[in-house]
Amino acid sequence: MSLILITNDDGFEARGLEALVEAARDFGEVVVVTSNSPQSGMGHAITMHVPLRVKHYKTENGVKYYRTNGTSVDCVKIGQHVVLRDRKIDLLLSGINHGSNSSVSILYSGTMAAAIEASFEGTPAIGFSLLDYSPTADFSTAIAFAKKIITKTLQEGLPKHICLNVNIPKLSLHEIKGIKITRQTLGYWHEDLEEHTDPYGGKYYWLAGYLNNLETEATDTCEWALQNGYVSVMPVHFDMTSHKTISKLKHWEHDR
Amino acid sequence: MSLILITNDDGFEARGLEALVEAARDFGEVVVVTSNSPQSGMGHAITMHVPLRVKHYKTENGVKYYRTNGTSVDCVKIGQHVVLRDRKIDLLLSGINHGSNSSVSILYSGTMAAAIEASFEGTPAIGFSLLDYSPTADFSTAIAFAKKIITKTLQEGLPKHICLNVNIPKLSLHEIKGIKITRQTLGYWHEDLEEHTDPYGGKYYWLAGYLNNLETEATDTCEWALQNGYVSVMPVHFDMTSHKTISKLKHWEHDR
Secondary structure (H helix, E strand, O other): OEEEEEEOOOOOOOHHHHHHHHHHHHHEEEEEEEEOOOOOOOOOOOOOOOOEOEEEEEEEOOEEEEEEOOOHHHHHHHHHHHHOOOOOOOEEEEEEEEOOOOOOHHHHOHHHHHHHHHHHOOOOEEEEEEOOOOOOOOOHHHHHHHHHHHHHHHHHOOOOOOEEEEEEOOOOHHHOOEEEEOEOOOEEEEEOOEEEEOOOOOEEEEOOEEEEEOOOOOOOEHHHHHHOOEEEEEEEOOOOEOHHHHHHHHHHHHOO | OEEEEEEOOOOOOOHHHHHHHHHHHHHEEEEEEEEOOOOOOOOOOOOOOOOEOEEEEEEEOOEEEEEEOOOHHHHHHHHHHHHOOOOOOOEEEEEEEEOOOOOOHHHHOHHHHHHHHHHHOOOOEEEEEEOOOOOOOOOHHHHHHHHHHHHHHHHHOOOOOOEEEEEEOOOOHHHOOEEEEOEOOOEEEEEOOEEEEOOOOOEEEEOOEEEEEOOOOOOOEHHHHHHOOEEEEEEEOOOOEOHHHHHHHHHHHHOO
16 A cells, blocks of 8 residues: 655646546555646746645545645645655656656656655656647546556665656557657757737747757657657656766866 | 856846856856846746746946846746847856755756756856855855856866856855865755744745755765865756666566
């Protein structure tokens, strides 16, 4: 009987959240702590200048649901330390996100920030994302793979401070070729900052772009797996050190 | 004559921003694009549901200053693609932050998110932070080291897609022992979610904690350097892949 904390970044009304509860329900005690409003693109943001509140709003099929005015990362902190009063969580799940979190999107993603936040304290964590932005997306393939991956994670564990970034292609279950263990694709969002004009003549801009894959030839990346019909499972750490650059800068130490 | 774009996460009125302009001014053409309001703790957040605006608000000593309603990461995107119309930037500088961005704080930090965002597209970038939260902090030591580090970076360059996380202790210049090239300290913010009660009986919480250093014995970390009187220079990548975990999960591929 595992204790599972669930959050997401699309807000408490998202279908992806219900899909994840459905995938997780049979594994133990499930508690949901999520945000009042969508938190997509909020990255690892926390709330420092506004007090946080948390409210129990429903219990359904034995699952307790709470809402906060915070970000996805706040939800993990409140879930762990306020709602669950520091009980040991066996697994933190985040998602299922409506839309991809491959490549550098992991850094913009509230879904993955929640999983990474849990891994700071050593809680095993998984972020799930379906490559379908639609609010009415079909989550059946994602639920099936979420169950498989939750089973494996609970059975085998994860190395301490490691979480998983799981992306699922928009395909039916029989079209999926299987799981690929991947690495993060080198790429960036090419921004076409769309310029518009308001009724008063003021200019404003919307972020709008596409992912520029800088290594289209590689076959071990998350992008390759997703484009070739595989579920991408990427192990994630939070060590931002470029270890191979350390020796290149070492001579800077000699100059006071 | 280098082209330098500057942003920060403490808003356009922060003294740390002026300190960074002072440090950078002699290296070439400096353009500032920053936020209307403080963006501390906003991590790699971007603005997706509100249109972005940008306004030129002053020119001082040849430096053009712009303000936006966006986050620090938005400022980099708007600075690069709207204000500078895709001119090649030689260096993106962020800060000087009022407060430390060592250890996992790098992931919560708007200052470092701006530098990391620039590195996505291959722009050399440095985030500077002074270990003093005071709005009236003394930036003289930080300015002196910022000048040194900007000089070295412009002369030698940085490996592509690498940026620097520079933290400066709250010490006078002659107390500083020198520069240490460091790696990210393993640690997490221990949260004491402070509980308060509003006049109507409702409970609310403030995030309030301290950095729990999980490797106090190590002498090559950012935390060690800072506690021992060194300026910490940590090379930063954005590859969140735990490469050493890939082989441990490889057998998951065989189970459809």
